[in-house]
Amino acid sequence: MNLQLIQKKLELNFDYRKYRKSWLVLVAATIFISTANAQSNNPREIITLDSAWLFWQGDDAADKQPDFNDATWRTLNLPHDWTIESPVNPPPRG
Secondary structure, eight states: OOOOHHHHHHHOOOTTTHHHHHHHHHHHHHHHHHHHHHHOOOOOOOOOOSSSSOOOSOGGGGGSSSSOOTTTTTEEESOGGGGGGGOOOOOOOO
């Protein structure tokens, strides 16, 4: 192929260099609009699991039954340290 034939083929192709700024603006606008739309239609829901827990220190086989009555258990919010339910250990002698 000679140089003139290659130049003619290049002239027939669309010259993206002339429209580089327009393409960048179009791509940036498309990305901005799509991310803004995705954020407004976010299907995620934040559910806090920190409150209204029932606590009883112990273990019983009846606790695992679906119809177990837990009305006597204490309601607490997290974070919680279960050791505050136990008696305080006396300091060691010596």
